[in-house]
Amino acid sequence: MPLTGEYAPSPDKWSREQAELFERTNGAEGNEMQGKPIIVLTTLGAKSGKIRKTPLMRVEHDGEYLVVASKGGAPEHPTWYHNIVNAPLVELQDGPVRKDYTPRELSGEEREVWWERAVEAWPAYADYAEKTDRVIPVFLLTPV
Numbered sequence: 746m747p748l749t750g751e752y753a754p755s756p757d758k759w760s761r762e763q764a765e766l767f768e769r770t771n772g773a774e775g776n777e778m779q780g781k782p783i784i785v786l787t788t789l790g791a792k793s794g795k796i797r798k799t800p801l802m803r804v805e806h807d808g809e810y811l812v813v814a815s816k817g818g819a820p821e822h823p824t825w826y827h828n829i830v831n832a833p834l835v836e837l838q839d840g841p842v843r844k845d846y847t848p849r850e851l852s853g854e855e856r857e858v859w860w861e862r863a864v865e866a867w868p869a870y871a872d873y874a875e876k877t878d879r880v881i882p883v884f885l886l887t888p889v
C-alpha cells in the first residue's frame with residue numbers, strides 16, 4: 746500500500762530536481778550520479794507527516810536494498826534519517842519498479858557485510874566515513 750500524503754519538495758535543489766526528474770520519467774532519466782545508479786526513497790516526514798522523496802545511491806543484493814545516511818560525511822545525519830527511524834514502512838523506486846519495504850537499521854557483522862557492498866557501489870562512502878566522527882547509519886530495506 747503506497748504511502749499517502751502531501752508531497753513536500755526538498756529545499757535542496759539538486760536532489761529535489763533529480764528525484765522529480767526520476768519520478769516524472771518513471772526512472773528512465775535522472776537515474777545516475779557520476780555514472781552510478783541511484784534509487785528514490787519515499788518516506789513520511791517524522792514531524793510534518795508529509796511525503797518526502799530522497800535520491801540515494803543504489804545498493805542492492807538479492808532483492809534487498811541498503812540506504813546509507815551519509816549526507817556526504819556531514820557531522821549530522823540527514824533529516825530523512827529521522828523519517829526512516831520513525832517509519833515502519835518506506836517506498837523505494839529502482840528504475841520503473843516502486844515497492845514497499847520494511848526498514849531495519851543494521852549494526853555489527855551484518856552492517857560490515859552490507860557496508861562492503863555499499864562501498865563497492867559508491868566508493869565515496871568510505872571517504873565520507875573518514876570525514877565524520879558519527880557512525881553513518883545504514884538501513885536494510887526488505888520487501889513487504
Ligand SMILES: C[C@H](OP(=O)(O)OC[C@@H](O)[C@@H](O)[C@@H](O)Cn1c2nc(=O)[nH]c(=O)c-2cc2ccc(O)cc21)C(=O)N[C@@H](CCC(=O)N[C@@H](CCC(=O)O)C(=O)O)C(=O)O
Binds near residue numbers: 754759815
Ligand atoms: C535538504 C534536506 O535533506 P535531508 O533529508 O537532510 O537529506 C540530505 C541528503 O541526504 C539528500 O539531499 C540526498 O538526496 C543526497 N544524496 C544522498 N544522500 C545520502 O545521505 N546518501 C546517499 O547515498 C545519497 C545519494 C544521492 C544521489 C543523488 C542525489 O541527487 C543526492 C544524493 C531536507 O530535505 N530538509 C527538509 C526537511 C526534510 C524532512 O524530512 N523533514 C521531516 C522532519 C525530520 C526531522 O524529524 O527532523 C518532516 O518532514 O517531518 C527541510 O529542511 O525542509
